[in-house]
Structures are given as C-alpha cells and as structure tokens.
Amino acid sequence: MADGYSNFVNKNPLGKKLAGQFGLPKPPVLRRYEPGQELTTGPVAIGSFDGGKVASALIDIVESSGAVVVDATPEATYEKGSLGAAVYDATGLRTIDDLEILRATLAPAVKALGKNARVLIIGTPPAEQDRPEAAATQQALEGIMRSIGKELLRGATANLIWLSGDAFDEPEVLASPVRFFLSSRSAYVGGQPLRVGKAVVPQVADWRAPLQGEVAVVTGAARGIGAKIAEVFARQGAAVIVVDIPAAGESLSKVANKIGGVALQLDITAPDAGQKIAEAVARKGDKLAAIVHNAGITRDKLFVNDDAARWGSVIAVNIKAEMAINATLLDPALPGGLKDGGRIIGVASTSGIGGNRGQANYAASKAGVMGLVRAEAPELAPRQITINAIAPGFIETEMTAKIPLATREVGRRINALMQGGQPVDVAEAIAFLAEPGSAGVTGQVLRVCGHSQLGA
Amino acid sequence: MSPRDVYVLGGNRIPFVRSGGKYLKASNQDMLTAAIDGLVSRHDLSGERLGEVAAGAVIKHARDFNLTRESVLGSHLSPQTPAYDVQQACGTGLEATILVANKIALGQVDSAIAGGTDTTSDAPLAINDDLRRTLMMVNYAKTPQQRLKALTKIRPGQFAPEQPKNAEPRTGLAMGDHQAITTKEWGISREAQDELAALSHQNLAAAYGRGFFDDLVTPYLGVSKDNNLRPDSTPEKLAKLKPVFGKGEGATMTAGNSTPLTDGASVVLLGSADWAQERKLTPLARFVDGETAAVDYVHGGEGLLMAPPYAIARLLQRNGLTLQDFEFYEFHEAFASTVLCHLAAMESPEFCKERLGLDEPLGSVDRSKLNVNGSSLAAGHPFAATGGRIVASLAKMLHEKGSGRGLISICAAGGQGVVAILEAV
Numbered sequence: 042m043a044d045g046y047s048n049f050v051n052k053n054p055l056g057k058k059l060a061g062q063f064g065l066p067k068p069p070v071l072r073r074y075e076p077g078q079e080l081t082t083g084p085v086a087i088g089s090f091d092g093g094k095v096a097s098a099l100i101d102i103v104e105s106s107g108a109v110v111v112d113a114t115p116e117a118t119y120e121k122g123s124l125g126a127a128v129y130d131a132t133g134l135r136t137i138d139d140l141e142i143l144r145a146t147l148a149p150a151v152k153a154l155g156k157n158a159r160v161l162i163i164g165t166p167p168a169e170q171d172r173p174e175a176a177a178t179q180q181a182l183e184g185i186m187r188s189i190g191k192e193l194l195r196g197a198t199a200n201l202i203w204l205s206g207d208a209f210d211e212p213e214v215l216a217s218p219v220r221f222f223l224s225s226r227s228a229y230v231g232g233q234p235l236r237v238g239k240a241v242v243p244q245v246a247d248w249r250a251p252l253q254g255e256v257a258v259v260t261g262a263a264r265g266i267g268a269k270i271a272e273v274f275a276r277q278g279a280a281v282i283v284v285d286i287p288a289a290g291e292s293l294s295k296v297a298n299k300i301g302g303v304a305l306q307l308d309i310t311a312p313d314a315g316q317k318i319a320e321a322v323a324r325k326g327d328k329l330a331a332i333v334h335n336a337g338i339t340r341d342k343l344f345v346n347d348d349a350a351r352w353g354s355v356i357a358v359n360i361k362a363e364m365a366i367n368a369t370l371l372d373p374a375l376p377g378g379l380k381d382g383g384r385i386i387g388v389a390s391t392s393g394i395g396g397n398r399g400q401a402n403y404a405a406s407k408a409g410v411m412g413l414v415r416a417e418a419p420e421l422a423p424r425q426i427t428i429n430a431i432a433p434g435f436i437e438t439e440m441t442a443k444i445p446l447a448t449r450e451v452g453r454r455i456n457a458l459m460q461g462g463q464p465v466d467v468a469e470a471i472a473f474l475a476e477p478g479s480a481g482v483t484g485q486v487l488r489v490c491g492h493s494q495l496g497a
Numbered sequence: 498m499s500p501r502d503v504y505v506l507g508g509n510r511i512p513f514v515r516s517g518g519k520y521l522k523a524s525n526q527d528m529l530t531a532a533i534d535g536l537v538s539r540h541d542l543s544g545e546r547l548g549e550v551a552a553g554a555v556i557k558h559a560r561d562f563n564l565t566r567e568s569v570l571g572s573h574l575s576p577q578t579p580a581y582d583v584q585q586a587c588g589t590g591l592e593a594t595i596l597v598a599n600k601i602a603l604g605q606v607d608s609a610i611a612g613g614t615d616t617t618s619d620a621p622l623a624i625n626d627d628l629r630r631t632l633m634m635v636n637y638a639k640t641p642q643q644r645l646k647a648l649t650k651i652r653p654g655q656f657a658p659e660q661p662k663n664a665e666p667r668t669g670l671a672m673g674d675h676q677a678i679t680t681k682e683w684g685i686s687r688e689a690q691d692e693l694a695a696l697s698h699q700n701l702a703a704a705y706g707r708g709f710f711d712d713l714v715t716p717y718l719g720v721s722k723d724n725n726l727r728p729d730s731t732p733e734k735l736a737k738l739k740p741v742f743g744k745g746e747g748a749t750m751t752a753g754n755s756t757p758l759t760d761g762a763s764v765v766l767l768g769s770a771d772w773a774q775e776r777k778l779t780p781l782a783r784f785v786d787g788e789t790a791a792v793d794y795v796h797g798g799e800g801l802l803m804a805p806p807y808a809i810a811r812l813l814q815r816n817g818l819t820l821q822d823f824e825f826y827e828f829h830e831a832f833a834s835t836v837l838c839h840l841a842a843m844e845s846p847e848f849c850k851e852r853l854g855l856d857e858p859l860g861s862v863d864r865s866k867l868n869v870n871g872s873s874l875a876a877g878h879p880f881a882a883t884g885g886r887i888v889a890s891l892a893k894m895l896h897e898k899g900s901g902r903g904l905i906s907i908c909a910a911g912g913q914g915v916v917a918i919l920e921a922v
Contacts, residue, residue, distance in 0.1 A: 287708070287710075287711045287714070287716070287721065288716060288721040289716070290535070290714070290715040290716045290721070291531075291715060291716040291717055291718075291719070293538070294534055294535045294537075294538040294539070294715050295534075295538075297538035297539075297543070298534055298537055298538045298543050298573040301543040301544060302538075302541075302543075303538065303539065303540075303541045304535075304538035304539050304715075305539075306539075306711050306712060306715070307711065308708070308711075311708065323777070324541070324776075324777040324778065324779075325541065325777070
C-alpha cells in the first residue's frame with residue numbers, strides 16, 4: 042500500500058524513466074516482516090573496538106537467530122551489496138581518537154550493505170561516563186549514526202543502542218532489541234538511539250511468538266494503527282482484548298473475530314474503564330501482560346482560537362484516560378490487573394516533540410504521554426514493569442489521508458526513506474516493546490518516523 | 498439425566514432500524530450473521546463449536562429455507578455448530594430461547610445461542626398465484642405442444658405481484674385492527690397509551706445515556722442506536738397524532754403508541770454452569786421456566802393478542818409464584834394498549850375467574866418495575882428479534898440488581914403468547 046508517487050517512480054515505466062532523467066527521489070520499497078522470514082537479507086558483519094564489551098554476545102544473538110556472522114575489521118573485504126547488516130560494538134570507546142577505529146572498521150561494511158540492510162551501533166550512555174571526553178566520545182556515536190542513516194539508500198536504516206555499563210556482564214537484555222533493529226520489523230525505525238538497562242529477562246520458549254499464552258489489551262483498536270497493533274500482537278501469540286468506543290463496535294467486532302480476540306466496547310474516559318478492562322482480562326487469564334494506550338483523538342484548532350471543550354476532550358482521551366486506567370490496573374491485588382513484569386505502552390507522536398500548527402491541544406497530550414513514561418518508569422521498576430511510548434511520524438492512515446496534498450507530500454518525503462510509514466510499522470515497534478525480552482527498555486520514547494526531519 | 502440449571506451468559510443485537518431505512522439492503526441472513534458475530538467477538542467464541550443455534554424469522558424468502566444454519570456458516574463460529582429455524586411469529590426469539598434452555602437443562606447440549614431476525618424492508622414479493630400456477634404447468638408439461646398451450650394462459654394481469662399483507666389470514670384484519678377491538682373492549686384510554694409510549698422512549702434514552710447497551714448492542718451498517726427512539730417524546734406530543742387503527746370517534750391507536758415496522762436481529766448466549774465456568778463467562782441470570790399459550794381469536798372467544806395473561810397464569814402456578822414476586826416486568830409493547838389490556842385483564846376478577854379459572858385475580862403490577870429500560874415502542878420491533886433483545890436486557894438488569902426475578906411476556910400473531918421467568922444469580 043505504498044503511496045501513488047512511490048508506485049509511479051518505482052513501478053510505472055514512464056515514472057521510472059522520468060525519475061531517472063530528472064533525478065527525482067525514488068522511495069525504496071521497504072522489506073516488512075512475514076512469519077518465517079530470515080532475520081536479515083544477508084550476512085551480518087560484526088566489529089568491535091578493543092574486543093568490545095558485548096561483541097561475543099552480539100555474535101551469539103545473531104547466530105542463534107539463524108543469520109551468518111562475518112568478522113568486521115578495517116582490512117576485511119566484502120562483496121558489493123552483499124551484507125544484511127553492519128553491527129559495531131562501540132561500548133569500549135573512551136577517547137575522541139577511538140572514533141577513527143570505528144570509522145575505519147564500519148565504513149567498508151556500510152559500503153557493502155544490500156537492500157533493506159541495517160546499521161546498528163552499540164554504545165554506552167554518555168551520562169554514565171566519569172570523564173568528559175568519554176561522554177563526548179559516546180555522544181558522538183549518535184551523530185555518526187544519524188548521519189550514516191541519512192546516507193543509506195534502498196531501504197537501509199541505522200540505529201543506536203546505548204547499553205548501561207551494569208548490563209555488560211548480563212547482555213541477554215540486548216537480544217530482543219538487537220533482533221528488532223536488525224529485522225524487517227523495524228522497517229520504518231531509523232536514526233533512533235535506544236537506552237537499554239540492566240534487567241531480569243524472562244526465558245521465552247519461542248522468540249518468534251514471545252507473547253504466547255499472555256493477555257494483551259489494545260485501545261482504539263477498531264481501525265487503522267490500533268487494528269494493526271492487535272493483529273501483530275495476535276501473531277506474537279497473545280490473546281488480545283480490543284477496546285474501542287461503542288459507536289465503533291461494528292469494525293471492532295470484525296477486528297476481534299479476525300484475530301480470535303475479544304471485543305470490548307468501552308469509552309475509555311468512563312470512570313470505571315480500568316475496572317471493565319480488568320474484568321475482561323480476568324475472563325481470559327489471570328493477569329494482564331501488556332496494555333497499549335493507542336486510542337486518541339484530534340480536535341485541531343489554532344491555540345488562540347481553541348476552547349475549553351475541545352481542549353478538554355483531547356486531553357481527556359489522549360492522556361487522562363491513560364493515567365486513570367494505569368492507576369487501576371497497577372493495583373497488584375486486582376484480578377485482571379497488570380502483572381509483575383508487565384508492559385505499558387503509550388502512543389505519543391512526533392507532533393508532541395516538534396509541535397504542529399493548530400495542534401497545541403494534541404501536542405500537549407502527546408508530549409504529556411512522553412513525560413508520563415519517563416517519570417513513571419523508575420516507580421514501576423521494582424515490579425519489573427516497563428513503560429514506554431512510541432512516537433509515530435507520518436503514517437499512512439485514514440487520518441493522514443485527509444491532510445491537504447502539499448502538506449501531505451512534504452510529510453511523506455521529508456524523511457530518510459522518502460515515504461510515509463505503514464500502520465504495521467508502528468505496530469511492530471509496539472510489539473517489540475511489549476516482548477518479555479524488552480525488559481531492559483523502559484522510560485523511553487521510540488520514534489517510528491523513517492528518520493524524519495520533523496520533530497528531530 | 499435430571500434437569501440442571503441454565504444461565505443467560507450474554508447477548509448481542511444490532512440496533513433496530515425503521516423499515517425502509519439504513520438496512521434496506523440487508524437480508525435476514527446478513528443481520529442474523531452480524532448479530533452472531535458481535536456475540537462471538539464479545540464472548541471470545543471465534544472458532545468455537547457450540548451445542549446449537551436456534552433462531553428464526555417471521556417473514557422469510559423461499560431461499561432462506563435454512564436461514565439459521567446459513568448464518569452460522571457465515572459467522573465466526575465453528576462450522577461444526579448445528580442450527581435450526583424456529584417460527585412462532587413475534588414469539589420466535591423467546592420460543593427459541595426456551596427450546597435451547599430446555600436442551601441445556603436436559604444435558605443434551607452445554608451451550609447454545611438463541612435469537613431471531615426480521616426485516617420488512619427486504620420482505621419477499623411473491624408472484625401472482627395465477628401466474629405461479631401457470632408457470633408450474635409449463636414446468637411440468639411433457640410435450641412442446643402442452644408447454645405452448647400452458648403458456649398461452651398467461652395474461653398481463655398476472656404480472657402484478659402479490660402484495661405482502663400484515664393481516665391475520667383467518668380474519669383478514671390487520672393486527673392493529675384486531676387490537677383496536679380489544680382496546681375498546683377493555684376501555685383503554687388514549688391518554689394511558691400515550692403515557693406508556695412516552696415513558697418507553699424516555700426510559701430507552703436514559704438506558705443508552707448510562708451506557709446500558711454498551712455490551713448488548715453492536716453497531717451495524719453505520720447505525721449505533723435504535724433509530725425509532727425519540728428521546729424527547731412526551732404524552733403531549735403524542736396526543737397530537739391521528740389514530741391509524743380502529744374506526745370513528747373511539748379510535749385511540751396512533752403511529753406513536755403503536756410499534757412501527759422495524760428491521761433488526763438479536764441473539765443470546767446460554768449455557769450450563771460448568772460451561773460458563775470453563776470459559777470464565779459470568780452468568781447474568783438463571784433461566785427458570787417458560788410457557789406458551791394460545792387463544793381462539795377466530796371465533797371471537799378472545800382478542801388476538803390476549804394470550805399472554807393465560808400463559809402467565811399457568812407459569813406462575815407451576816412455579817408457585819404470584820404476579821407480585823418480580824423485580825422487573827418486561828412486557829413487549831406491540832401496541833401500548835396491548836400491555837394495558839394485559840394489565841387490566843390480570844387485575845380483573847371476572848377475567849381471572851371466568852377465562853383463567855382462578856379464584857383470585859392475578860392482581861396489579863408495580864408500574865415502576867415495568868419496562869424500565871424502554872421496550873418495543875421506543876426500540877422498535879423486528880418480530881423475531883424482540884425475544885433476544887428482551888432476554889439479554891432483562892438478564893443484565895437482574896445481574897446489575899443482584900437479586901430478584903424478572904417476568905417476560907410477548908404476544909404473537911395467531912393468538913399466541915410466549916412468557917418466561919429469569920432469576921438473578
């Protein structure tokens with residue numbers, strides 16, 4: 042379901058010719074996940090600085106996922122376009138001069154990347170460094186990663202993991218994030234740094250269906266991104282309870298029956314919404330493994346012309362309901378409440394980062410979601426509950442289809458992949474955060490924006 | 498096997514819509530399938546094999562010979578779920594409920610869906626009987642000559658279709674005209690009818706307002722509420738309408754205090770205690786008992802829609818209950834005056850003694866407990882779908898209340914009445 046322009050320059054013979062003659066941008070066709078698909082499109086070159094802190098763990102993760110590992114060194118040679126990914130363990134970098142080693146090792150590998158390949162750098166948080174130069178060096182990784190991301194072609198992306206120093210000895214926290222970033226599940230995630238901390242990672246029998254036997258709740262699931270989240274969660278093995286307002290019950294019912302889930306018609310702003318969700322969960326299992334607060338509304342109006350009713354309705358649905366439902370579900374004694382080791386995922390927006398004309402109310406609610414997850418993460422850490430947010434950029438939905446053409450085209454093209462994302466891209470990122478293996482990821486806002494310039 | 502308890506576990510219906518409206522292109526099968534699928538999605542039944550599904554329609558196309566089974570096949574239930582059609586006019590939905598409840602009670606099945614659907618928008622148009630007979634003769638002709646001879650009997654007049662009629666075959670009177678006679682007999686006033694009708698609208702609107710139907714109704718074809726509902730209905734506004742049934746001075750029945758033709762479908766989920774527990778479904782109410790009565794309206798012995806008091810009397814007696822032993826009364830409002838005639842009859846010492854053979858009258862019903870969430874006048878009445886609507890709503894009301902019993906009463910064409918008792922659990 043690529044947009045019209047992409048289809049024209051990629052598939053139409055005249056379009057291809059015109060694009061070539063005039064040097065028009067050609068948005069690549071992105072590889073997206075299908076069950077049974079290989080982790081990467083080719084061998085994974087893994088390099089490290091000074092042996093690396095987690096290089097051997099990275100090799101184990103990639104090999105156990107069925108991909109071939111090749112050793113990345115400054116001297117290594119690769120066949121052009123052959124590599125599926127280039128991974129660099131930069132956790133040991135401490136001086137600015139060390140960065141040259143990274144360049145010398147990574148550059149030949151990046152040059153040999155194939156279509157839809159991945160660059161992944163593993164660093165360690167600058168804030169954890171005791172010397173300013175070490176902090177500067179680690180911070181430099183973000184700039185390198187973001188720049189590489191903008192140079193990559195043909196659907197390839199670059200991302201960065203900052204692994205906490207205290208997790209170097211227990212690198213299993215890396216497995217899920219590394220698999221996510223290397224796979225096609227992260228097709229529209231680019232230019233993003235993600236902090237991964239020390240955590241207890243539960244054993245999972247099948248990392249391709251990590252939510253097997255678990256119950257998950259998705260709000261706003263009657264259509265668009267929410268319906269796709271529900272589908273991806275079902276694919277990951279979860280029993281999914283889909284929630285939407287009663288007026289959307291017809292499509293909600295179809296979504297539920299399609300994935301063998303349960304439809305719960307519910308206004309999430311009702312005072313007993315959390316209770317009703319818990320009751321529905323208790324009918325499926327004992328406890329809730331993950332809740333995705335996807336339900337949201339827009340009531341766009343210039344800030345100076347907004348009124349209390351419009352402002353209030355956006356705030357009520359997009360953030361107050363989420364806070365109230367969390368408060369209910371976090372009661373450990375509640376049947377059907379969130380279990381220890383559970384996951385809360387909010388849906389923010391790049392509009393909450395960069396702002397949007399006429400969206401002060403919406404941006405307030407979405408920035409609020411980001412503030413909420415950052416503040417609540419340490420409070421929930423003792424129960425191994427993680428809370429994160431996804432910030433979608435320009436996603437092709439019924440909502441964005443209504444944006445005026447020129448604005449819509451800018452939104453689509455002003456990112457490294459030169460196209461809007463699909464609802465499934467947001468769903469995959471959320472499902473990643475909901476995995477048991479993502480225990481080390483909390484209090485974060487992960488953007489799904491194709492490495493967009495907007496809200497950067 | 499001795500009878501076991503049977504529970505109402507949930508229900509679902511599509512919004513009821515006035516005929517000729519948004520459901521114009523929906524068939525009975527479409528609507529029943531949608532009602533089942535809504536129930537499936539709400540109760541996690543996708544791919545499940547249930548004991549059986551019993552449902553029906555009053556007005557059916559010839560192609561709908563296996564309507565319920567076809568609807569099950571089109572739904573997300575397991576295709577291994579057996580199904581059959583039931584038809585007892587407006588009592589269809591409740592009769593289907595009684596049938597499956599009895600099977601569960603006997604241990605023949607553990608779970609079942611009962612329901613009904615009807616559309617007067619998509620009513621079958623039969624071809625003229627004369628033309629039909631001629632065509633049959635053409636069909637059975639053995640030689641070309643015979644065939645030609647049969648064809649010459651076709652006349653232009655035969656192409657006019659049979660008009661569908663809302664009339665009793667044995668009397669030729671429309672149901673409203675029958676009820677007009679009964680209304681007059683019982684001396685039911687226009688004011689009392691309009692008052693009952695207005696209250697039905699107000700109660701239904703309030704129930705929607707407090708989210709009562711959030712887990713009972715699934716929107717269909719973009720409709721999320723019964724569109725016959727007039728939340729601002731008052732006796733004063735209803736008093737302005739002209740009578741449509743009955744003749745002359747004493748006519749009291751209007752389009753406002755009679756139920757309009759409506760399209761829709763409803764289903765209820767029933768099961769044994771064990772089955773409910775296995776699936777972690779909350780029993781809303783126990784299905785206690787049901788009874789059906791019929792009266793001789795043809796020879797003038799009784800009004801067409803007066804069977805329910807007979808059924809209620811027998812049901813109460815069998816269960817050792819009085820008419821006052823109920824927390825809720827769900828009386829189907831085919832016409833406001835039907836309900837008022839039933840109430841008057843049950844209060845009448847003569848009627849109860851002479852017609853029902855009782856020593857004492859059944860007595861009065863506390864009107865504050867009658868149709869508290871609105872009923873057919875406001876919601877509409879797609880004939881076979883009414884039983885499922887009432888059973889599911891009453892079960893939920895009893896569950897919310899946490900105690901007490903509810904009495905359901907539905908009058909039906911052909912001089913029949915279907916009634917049942919539910920009990921809170």
